[in-house]
Amino acid sequence: MKKMLGLGMAVLCLLGAQWSLAQQKTVKDGVFTQAQVDAGKPVYDSVCRTCHDQRFYRDTLRSWNNQPLLWLWESVMGTMPADNPGSLMFQEYTDVIAYILAEQGFPAGEVALDPDNGMDEIHIVQP
Numbered sequence: 001m002k003k004m005l006g007l008g009m010a011v012l013c014l015l016g017a018q019w020s021l022a023q024q025k026t027v028k029d030g031v032f033t034q035a036q037v038d039a040g041k042p043v044y045d046s047v048c049r050t051c052h053d054q055r056f057y058r059d060t061l062r063s064w065n066n067q068p069l070l071w072l073w074e075s076v077m078g079t080m081p082a083d084n085p086g087s088l089m090f091q092e093y094t095d096v097i098a099y100i101l102a103e104q105g106f107p108a109g110e111v112a113l114d115p116d117n118g119m120d121e122i123h124i125v126q127p
């Protein structure tokens, strides 16, 4: 019986480890494409650049450490650009986020960033 319990615990630990691994998807894991970065740059330059520099985003990402990327996207969409909140298209906000992440040194990958698909499971980490 004791042996069984031990085995059960081992299996549970294994499951736990896998669960936490699956949980730990972050912005380091290539969560946007280069095409999104390229599309985000002109939007950023014309709409966001006037008020923030990249250092601001570095500090912002720090303060959002461990939060889902979707929350940042929602916050930016709801409040930015400060002089005309919500004025961009969903896709433009997404591309701008991809561009900002790339500028902060996070890698592009194969799968496009998509607020309707798993962005709540991507966690922000400090640049």
Ligand code: HEC
Pocket: 044, 047, 048, 049, 050, 051, 052, 060, 075, 076, 080, 081, 082, 083, 096
């Ligand atoms: C007219 C000036 C202005 C423009 C344009 C602007 N912002 Fe902001 N932004 C602000 C101000 C003011 C704040 C809040 C005060 C602060 O934290 O400095 C802010 C805050 C933010 C934050 C922090 C939000 C948070 O909840 O932590 C992010 C991220 C951000 N802006 C991104 C953007 C992006 C992306 C764009 C372009 C789509 C943009 N901003 C355009 C003025 C601006």
